[in-house]
Amino acid sequence: MRPRLAVVLAAVVTVLTMVAGCGLVSSSGTFREASLPGGDRPLDGAKLVVTSKSFTEGVLLGKITATYLAAAGAEVTDLTGAPGSASSRQAQLAGDADILWEYTGTGWVTYHNETETISDPQQLWQRVHDVEKHDHNLEWLPPANFNDTYAFGVSEPTARRLGVRTMSEVAALPVRDRTFCVDDEFFSRSDGFIPMLQKYGIPYNDPNGVPAGNVTRMDAGVVYTATAKSSPCNFGMIYTTDGRVKNLNLVVLDDDKKFFLPYSGTAVVRGEIIDRYPQLRTLLGTISERLTNDLMQELNGRVDIDGEDPADVAYDWLKSEHLIE
Structure with a gap:
């Protein structure tokens, strides 16, 4: 969740009703099918639910994740584009969604009401990682190389x-x-x-x-x-x-006095899921290590400016990185 997103309680009710009633459905379409190079299927037999926030970057990250993990053999349910800012978070906390891209600044300020400014991205990630693991058994994997602040x-x-x-x-x-x-x-x-x-x-x-x-x-x-x-x-x-x-x-412009909190993008996985499928660490890390500010500007622009479908942008990027075929 970016810092600009508001918490909307009605959205939580909407998504949880959707989860409990008619199954998990993406509000922004589905992802494209693919396979890993060489036909590897390290997640064969796994069942995973991928969710995301509703703004462009959140949906893109969700589509990239759903496409890649399905290519790795998982049966993926796509709940990308969950309405509002709280619905995807609440779905994960309730155990109805397994994987969600979050932001370290959001975890620190919005979810844990902290006011201390920690300007070092790695230190902030570690603090959020520890409290989220302790409080909710959520595993915040090492952050990507982009900061949406x-x-x-x-x-x-x-x-x-x-x-x-x-x-x-x-x-x-x-x-x-x-x-x-x-x-x-x-x-x-x-x-x-x-x-x-x-x-x-x-x-x-x-x-x-x-x-x-x-x-x-x-x-x-x-x-x-x-x-x-x-x-x-x-x-x-x-x-x-x-x-x-x-x-x-x-x-x-460089925030040279470090006023703004880092909002590093981070894949968050429910603890019991990462324990069951530890290979997710490597697979999601393969995505994270490639994501930069410049790349996210480009991918976001293809959706917001050029009008492309996020599922297509996600698929094309994964293919360009030779991560799928």
Whole structure:
């Protein structure tokens, strides 16, 4: 779950009713059949339920996982695209779903209400891994090499004109150049815009920091195009693996004071399932080690911008990596 997703209780009821009533059904279609190179079937006889959150990246990760594990011989039930942010998590906690891609920042802040900022991705993963294993017998496998967190973007021409690549360099600009576009949720979050400005020494609604008139609040989707045009703002709130970052040629500014919590993508497996099928560690690790910010931007863009089906994007990527045939 990305930091922008809200917890919707009704979604939990919806998915659990679906699980208990008519079986597990994907809200975004099915995955494509394939086999491993050489016909290996290390999961032959295994029965697995793969779920995901409903936003593009979550669905893609679910489709990649379902396709690959089915190619490895498992009988996979596809529950990708579960509505809301809580439904897939609750399905896994209830034992109705086995595998779910999560984010370390979500586990730390949303699921365990922690307020300590741990900027080191590996340390944060270890803390989340330990508490989730203890509290819920969920195994958070080693994280992938992508971090889907908040950041600020700027168009390439504006980055060159202003000479900025880091948030500290933005803070050093003249007040007139410190203009921002953000959505309402990020503006009001306790770990969002206003505390971030404070961290960088340019407090909100301060004539020497960021005057209120320098901030435009708008829908999150519009922020990207506004930032690409550098109007009405030079800097816009983005998500680091969003396909529009690459499509619009935005520069992701370095959060050099480490304000934002890491949201490393991580495959989470129920403990009894990983014990029953320990080969999942290797199989899911094979996927994780290949996933980067640049790759997720590309795959997300193929769905959100080019309109491709997530199942096809997942299949094509696995095939391009020679993981399936």
